[in-house]
Amino acid sequence: MVYIIGAGLTNVGNHWDKSLRHLAVEASLKALEDCSKDVDYIVVANALSGVVSGQENLGSYVATHLGKIGIPAVKVEAAGASGGAAVLLASSLISSEMADRVLVVGVEKVTDYTALEDSNSALSTSIDSEYEAFHGGTLDAMHALIMRAYMRKYNLPKEEFSYLPLLMHENAVDTPHAQLRFKLKPESYSSSPVIAEPLTMLDLAPLGDGAAAVVLSKNAEGSNGNAEIVSSGQATDSISIYRRKDLTEMPSIKAALKRALERTEFKPDFYIIHDYSSVMGYIAVEELGLTERGKAYHLFSSGEARRDGSTPINPEGGLKARGNPVGATGVYQVAEAYLQVTERAKGWQVKGAKSGLTLSIGGVGSNSVIHLIREV
Numbered sequence: 308m309v310y311i312i313g314a315g316l317t318n319v320g321n322h323w324d325k326s327l328r329h330l331a332v333e334a335s336l337k338a339l340e341d342c343s344k345d346v347d348y349i350v351v352a353n354a355l356s357g358v359v360s361g362q363e364n365l366g367s368y369v370a371t372h373l374g375k376i377g378i379p380a381v382k383v384e385a386a387g388a389s390g391g392a393a394v395l396l397a398s399s400l401i402s403s404e405m406a407d408r409v410l411v412v413g414v415e416k417v418t419d420y421t422a423l424e425d426s427n428s429a430l431s432t433s434i435d436s437e438y439e440a441f442h443g444g445t446l447d448a449m450h451a452l453i454m455r456a457y458m459r460k461y462n463l464p465k466e467e468f469s470y471l472p473l474l475m476h477e478n479a480v481d482t483p484h485a486q487l488r489f490k491l492k493p494e495s496y497s498s499s500p501v502i503a504e505p506l507t508m509l510d511l512a513p514l515g516d517g518a519a520a521v522v523l524s525k526n527a528e529g530s531n532g533n534a535e536i537v538s539s540g541q542a543t544d545s546i547s548i549y550r551r552k553d554l555t556e557m558p559s560i561k562a563a564l565k566r567a568l569e570r571t572e573f574k575p576d577f578y579i580i581h582d583y584s585s586v587m588g589y590i591a592v593e594e595l596g597l598t599e600r601g602k603a604y605h606l607f608s609s610g611e612a613r614r615d616g617s618t619p620i621n622p623e624g625g626l627k628a629r630g631n632p633v634g635a636t637g638v639y640q641v642a643e644a645y646l647q648v649t650e651r652a653k654g655w656q657v658k659g660a661k662s663g664l665t666l667s668i669g670g671v672g673s674n675s676v677i678h679l680i681r682e683v
Contacts (some may be wrong), residue, residue, distance in 0.1 A: 309402060310520050310523065310525070310526065311535075311680070312342040312344065312522050313339065313341035313343075313344070313521065313531070314341055314521045314637065315334045315338035315339075315521075316337065316518075316519045317456065318484045318634075319393075319517040320630065321378075321420065322416070323418060325416075328372040330416065330516060331365075331372070331373075334414070335412045335518075336518040338522050339520075339527070342531070343527045343530045344522060345414070346378070346408040347378055347408055347409075348380070348397070348400055348405070349379070349394045350400075350409075350412075351365040351368075351369050351380065351393065351411075351412055351414065352392070352412070352635060353384060353415060353635070354384055354415065354669075355429050356376035356416070357429045358428075359416065359417055360383075360416055363382070364382070366509075367389075376570070379406075386669030387631075387633055387667065388541075388637060389635075389637060390638035391637030391665065391666075392667070392669075392674070392676050394521065394536070394539075394676075395539050397411045398536055401523055408522060412518060412520040412640075413632070413634055413638030413639065414518040415515075415636075417429070417632070417633065418516050430447075431444070433671075433673075434546065434548075434670055435547040438547055439547060445503070446671070448513065450511075450583065450587060450671065451586040452548065453555065453587075453671065454506055454556050454586040455504075458505065463601065463604065466496075467604040467608075468510060469509075471589065472509050472510065473496065474620075475628040476491045476624065478621060478622055478625070479623070481654035482655045484623075485624045485628055485630065486628065486630030491509065511561065512583050512584070512627045513627075513631060515632050517639070518635055519642045520638065521638060531649065532650075534649060534683060535680070538567045538571045538678075540562075540564060540565065540567030540568070541563050541564040542558075542560075542562035542566065543675075556594070557671075557672030557675070558594070559672055559674065560666065560677075561595075563666075563676060563677045574662065575663050575679070577644075577660055577664075578594065579622075579643055580620060580625065580666045583626055587671075587672070588603070592606055595666070597618055614655070614656075624655075637676060640665040640667060640678075641665055643665075644680045647660045661682045662679070662680065663679075663680050664677060665677065
């Protein structure tokens, strides 16, 4: 068994006065204080520190600034799935008895650039640099191609994608650590500037600085409640979308879910998914089996995805409004699920929630990690 016994979060946003070390230490100390326990291993999740901050070797970096020199530490990178993969690795360390308690901290600093000129360049390191990025493709452009294919396949008007961002912004209003804590009007979505046709600014999650940490343990010993990681699953797909049979599907999500469910029967009370774009959010819920293909918009427009609906999705606001601290996102998701099932998600609590599913995605569905979490 692997238990979550503590969590710590920083707000997601533009932290001009804080570096990687400040954010990582802040979240880590909060998590350690939350459980009142020490750790014997550190796993750091990050996607962009090498290209944005010019800093690698984050295991030693975080251990140094936490005052824990000497204990084992390592960095995990899997693009936007880095945080989910880091939690999976930490769980494996405990299950294999390599560690008793592990601090997992996801951290990302994206508001300062030292090596690459802009965020598009940094984010596009998660797609195929030789066959896509070299020819001018960006991560956002890949999402736009998928959105266009989805609209064509299901004859879906552009306006039908508005339901996800509208709900995410509504949820984020009540989430203290969210980046965009304001509601959207439907007319704001329809007039949103085009980023890569048909993808507009309000289809995309905002980049943000932030750090989240969880403490995993072989024992349920948290002073503020415990949760169990019941099972996990991970799968990959081609990093290049031109190799895929159908742009409107992300089979790595379904494969990761299948692997997680091989070990258990599990019915989540809520879902925290990776919605880098509105179309990715729609495809994600379809791959998770929550709705028919091409019908994801109905899940959001009908009210089913609301906190008080039958299938709550991203009660904290998702990447779209909680913000997207890239490599830290998956750790935010696990921390948020932990707070939900221990009934400490103040303001954004799903009533009666005892179990949840988190989905982290790297690239454009090229790496997916799922965790199934429930109260203890």
